[in-house]
Amino acid sequence: MRLDGNALAGVLVEALGTEMTEAPRRCQSCGAVNPVGAHLLYQGAGWVLRCPACGDVALRVVSLSEQHVLTFAGEWRVETPR
Amino acid sequence: MVVRLAGATRWYAARVVDRVAETPTATSLCFEVPGWPGHLAGQHADVRLTAEDGYQAERSYSIASAPEDPAIALTVERIDDGEVSPYLAGEVRDGDQFELRGPIGGHFTWRAQQGGPLLLVGGGSGLVPLMAMLRHRAAAGSDARTVLLVSSRTEEDILYRAELERLASDGDGLAVHHTLTRGTPQGWQGFDRRVDAEMLAQVGPPVADAPRIFVCGPTPFVEAVADVLVGMGHPPASIHAERFGPTGG
Amino acid sequence: MSIVTRGFRGRRDDSAKDLPPGQYLTHDFPVLSAGPTPRIPLDRWTFTITTETGVEHEWRWDDLLALPSDSPTVDIHCVTRWSKLQTGWKGVSLDTLLEDVETAADYALVRSYGGYTTNLPLEDLLDGKAWLAYEYEGDPLEPAHGGPARLLVPHLYFWKSAKWARGIQLLIEDEPGFWENLGYHDYGDPWREQRYQGD
Numbered sequence: 395m396r397l398d399g400n401a402l403a404g405v406l407v408e409a410l411g412t413e414m415t416e417a418p419r420r421c422q423s424c425g426a427v428n429p430v431g432a433h434l435l436y437q438g439a440g441w442v443l444r445c446p447a448c449g450d451v452a453l454r455v456v457s458l459s460e461q462h463v464l465t466f467a468g469e470w471r472v473e474t475p476r
Numbered sequence: 477m478v479v480r481l482a483g484a485t486r487w488y489a490a491r492v493v494d495r496v497a498e499t500p501t502a503t504s505l506c507f508e509v510p511g512w513p514g515h516l517a518g519q520h521a522d523v524r525l526t527a528e529d530g531y532q533a534e535r536s537y538s539i540a541s542a543p544e545d546p547a548i549a550l551t552v553e554r555i556d557d558g559e560v561s562p563y564l565a566g567e568v569r570d571g572d573q574f575e576l577r578g579p580i581g582g583h584f585t586w587r588a589q590q591g592g593p594l595l596l597v598g599g600g601s602g603l604v605p606l607m608a609m610l611r612h613r614a615a616a617g618s619d620a621r622t623v624l625l626v627s628s629r630t631e632e633d634i635l636y637r638a639e640l641e642r643l644a645s646d647g648d649g650l651a652v653h654h655t656l657t658r659g660t661p662q663g664w665q666g667f668d669r670r671v672d673a674e675m676l677a678q679v680g681p682p683v684a685d686a687p688r689i690f691v692c693g694p695t696p697f698v699e700a701v702a703d704v705l706v707g708m709g710h711p712p713a714s715i716h717a718e719r720f721g722p723t724g725g
Numbered sequence: 726m727s728i729v730t731r732g733f734r735g736r737r738d739d740s741a742k743d744l745p746p747g748q749y750l751t752h753d754f755p756v757l758s759a760g761p762t763p764r765i766p767l768d769r770w771t772f773t774i775t776t777e778t779g780v781e782h783e784w785r786w787d788d789l790l791a792l793p794s795d796s797p798t799v800d801i802h803c804v805t806r807w808s809k810l811q812t813g814w815k816g817v818s819l820d821t822l823l824e825d826v827e828t829a830a831d832y833a834l835v836r837s838y839g840g841y842t843t844n845l846p847l848e849d850l851l852d853g854k855a856w857l858a859y860e861y862e863g864d865p866l867e868p869a870h871g872g873p874a875r876l877l878v879p880h881l882y883f884w885k886s887a888k889w890a891r892g893i894q895l896l897i898e899d900e901p902g903f904w905e906n907l908g909y910h911d912y913g914d915p916w917r918e919q920r921y922q923g924d
Contacts (some may be wrong), residue, residue: 395721395722396695396719396721396761397719398717398719400581400583400584400718401536401579401721401846403583404520404522405760407580408485410484414582415581415582415583416583418781431584431716431718432583432716435719436759436761437758437905439804439805439884440904440909442759442760444760449760449761451760454907456904456909458920458921459920459921461648463907463908465906471685525730525733525735526728526733527730527733527734527735530727532727532735533733533736562731562894569731572731573730573731720756
């Protein structure tokens with residue numbers, strides 16, 4: 395059953411050290427802008443986050459033994475405090 | 477706006493200080509967590525359990541307590557044959573120790589200073605993060621106009637029933653509505669079907685009031701309700717959804 | 726050092742049967758996927774094997790059902806650690822589909838409706854090790870579990886058993902698929918616990 399980007403918040407903060415679910419992403423395929431938390435989340439061997447408007451892949455995340463690997467698509471706007 | 481809480485990557489020691497049997501299948505656990513950095517209503521925490529031989533299991537639970545509360549409360553719904561929930565919702569004793577990581581999340585949060593009107597729609601355990609919002613709303617003295625619509629299977633499955641009645645009778649702008657989907661008791665005053673447009677139109681707030689909307693629960697519930705809301709004319713950007721799914725039990 | 730939780734034992738299957746390392750036994754059938762379930766009408770469904778020289782062999786649904794079928798009962802092992810024993814399927818052996826395919830290729834890249842791909846050596850599709858399956862436990866394979874037809878290669882981790890299979894590209898050189906590109910193993914033998922590259 396699919397979830398949404400809110401369920402990925404923990405993995406993302408563990409991998410990247412920052413809260414990401416409010417970050418808006420502009421889809422490279424359809425141009426829609428949606429926060430990460432509103433993107434659709436699928437779980438296979440790893441996680442796949444997809445644009446809620448067109449379904450295109452926004453992010454893939456795998457957690458291997460020694461590292462997380464993430465591949466991003468689209469324009470992500472992340473703001474983190476200094 | 478950036479959620480200005482520290483990145484939640486460390487594990488905190490958490491000790492159970494109270495347990496509340498919310499329903500025949502759900503238990504709230506209250507934890508004392510020294511050093512807890514605070515949280516926003518709507519965020520969740522990861523719980524880690526370690527067996528004596530080192531085996532570990534982790535699960536995520538929405539935080540039920542308000543940021544103003546001294547203890548961190550999580551409400552766990554027992555899933556039959558689950559690996560973790562039968563333990564958490566059944567065998568835990570006061571004094572037991574766990575590890576908690578958090579708070580996690582930002583998109584599905586509400587601060588009293590953001591005001592209302594608010595429309596909160598929860599299905600089953602989807603009510604948990606919405607309850608944190610209502611507890612925070614009360615603690616902050618907010619009178620933001622708020623409507624809560626709760627969908628539960630049967631009357632005995634309703635979480636926090638008495639507390640919701642109390643909050644709704646405070647006269648500070650909160651209305652609570654219930655619907656049951658698997659049978660109603662004698663004299664039931666609430667709704668008795670799945671959430672639909674007619675029900676949402678009846679409980680309000682209307683589209684014209686531009687409410688901030690939070691919908692939480694199992695994926696089919698969230699998606700059905702979100703579709704109805706968009707169909708009614710609520711802008712998609714005003715709808716914050718959090719889908720719950722099978723987590724391993 | 727983690728805090729030990731009194732009385733927590735976790736998921737231990739005492740009747741652990743014969744499971745590959747790190748796996749636990751499940752009695753349900755978790756649905757995992759990289760994307761939404763595609764819906765393919767049977768009158769538009771095709772399965773195509775393309776050789777390294779570009780020669781295509783195509784089957785439509787009626788072609789598939791007309792081929793001799795097997796009813797294998799197999800154990801399946803998912804890299805997310807669940808294993809399900811003695812699952813019943815019906816499908817066409819890849820030996821049958823590859824019978825008239827002339828190729829010098831050593832590798833296969835399996836493609837699915839919806840865009841998913843996975844790679845494995847061609848020889849792991851042969852000699853009774855793989856099927857294009859269209860029934861599960863006596864019923865038509867549900868879309869959520871890969872219907873109309875999925876690849877079934879039970880001796881490898883189940884991410885290699887591509888759902889919604891639409892074809893196989895035969896290749897001279899191995900080409901990583903969707904998960905393999907991110908670090909999952911090119912082969913994926915559960916008994917040697919080959920979850921990630923380098924395992």
